[in-house]
Amino acid sequence: MAALRERNFRLYLFGQAVSNIGNWMQIVALGWFILQINNGSTIALGLLGLAQSLPVFALSLVGGMLADRFPRFKLLIVTQGIAMVLALVLALLSAQGKPPLWSLLLVAIMAASVTAIDNPARQTFISDLVSKDVLLNAVALNASIYNAAAVIGPTLAGLLLLSVGAAGCFLLNAVSFLAVLLALIVIGRSKSRDSTRSFNEKLVSRDLSTPVSTSSGKGLQRNSPILSSLRTLGRQGVAIIAVLGIAAVSSLLGRPYLLLMPAFAHAIFHVGPAELGLMVTSSGSGSLIGSLLLVSLQSSRWLDWLLLICGCGFGLVLVSFALLHAFIGALPVLVMCGAGATMTMTIANTMLQTYAPAEMRGRVMSLYTLIAAGLTPFGVLLISGLGTVIGLRAATLCAGVSVIIAVIIGVQCIKHQRALFKKQ
Secondary structure: OHHHHOHHHHHHHHHHHHHHHHHHHHHHHHHHHHHHHOOOOHHHHHHHHHHHHHHHHHHHHHHHHHHHHOOHHHHHHHHHHHHHHHHHHHHHHHHOOOOOHHHHHHHHHHHHHHHHHHHHHHHHHHHHHOOHHHHHHHHHHHHHHHHHHHHHHHHHHHHHHHHOHHHHHHHHHHHHHHHHHHHHHHHOHHHOOOOHHHHHHHHHHOOOOOOEEOOOOOEEOOOOHHHHHHHOOOHHHHHHHHHHHHHHHHHHHHHHHHOOHHHHHHHHOOOOHHHHHHHHHHHHHHHHHHHHHHHOOOOOOOHHHHHHHHHHHHHHHHHHHHHOOOHHHHHHHHHHHHHHHHHHHHHHHHHHHHHOOHHHHHHHHHHHHHHHHHOHHHHHHHHHHHHHHHOHHHHHHHHHHHHHHHHHHHHHHHHHHHHHHHHO
8 A cells, every 4th residue: 555655645535535424424315315305206316316417517527627727735625615515505404304305406416516526636636645656556545435435424324314314414424524624734735746836837837728739849729628638648648538438438338237237136137125235235345345456556557457457357247247147146246347347447547647747637537537427327328228129138248348349449559559659
């Protein structure tokens, strides 16, 4: 765990651990509270899901540009502070007993908007705190904290809903933000390795409306802030696009198995809700195991080979899952699915932060956030729709094969660009 030698990263990780547990408590409590006050209406839950998803598409790219334009340290303090206030608002609303649904949805939209803006800054701030040599270790540790919080937070919420109610859960989430805010204050802007001041000066020193120089000396007009930025990176831009492509296919076709597990439980394995819970737990356990395996790696070298192995492995276990007939055999395969999905996305995250220059890292990671968080629901629609035509097994098998093909092509593009670079 080489990244833990960095004091500032330890502080940030501790703050994230506490805050993520609080966030998961709020997610579970809000869904339960809305279901209760609306007489078990699944439509109300659907509206909540929509309220939490739409801001990801609308504001993720904006968040990336803000992360590159302003000091990430200050941006995180602002976003985390606003999120804390919104949690307090939820606590006050729920304390009324039965607030109108629109008020809860409005707060949910605002909270999701803050998260969409906050995510690129949170992801790139990790690379500000550690060296590139231990970046994979740091990103994997952060993923481990998130996956552990996804287990601890809902468990605590289930217990606390019985004792302190939804209002108590929201209030505890608000308090949990103090941990990350205090960590950020202690860290201080001057402590980050990738000084926000240095790349802010680079941004201020050039007019963003003027052509940006490429390595060949030609200029490109900034008609699109993100696409133009990727074009200016030349070979590095090709590698970034290849990694984003792998992440996109993994999110669109690989990760939907998580949301399709109820269909597998009912139609394929013919089991009930208790067994479905075991399936979900198996996948979640695999995610935690996968992130811990990456934590054990002491170096960020050979990331392309790691991506090839983990990505193809993820596709293969998806194919295996599609071919299974026995429920008991599905549990270990789902553990491997969870590990493969998490390791593939974590390695892709690390490679993007490694390839992207500091002054563009926020925009690149905003694309990753949009892909990782936004494509999976569309993948569920695609695979379930295809499943009605060729069957759920066959659709999932096709998805697994597609992931393997995308990973092989993407990694070959990265290796080809590296070979060209060495020749010159």
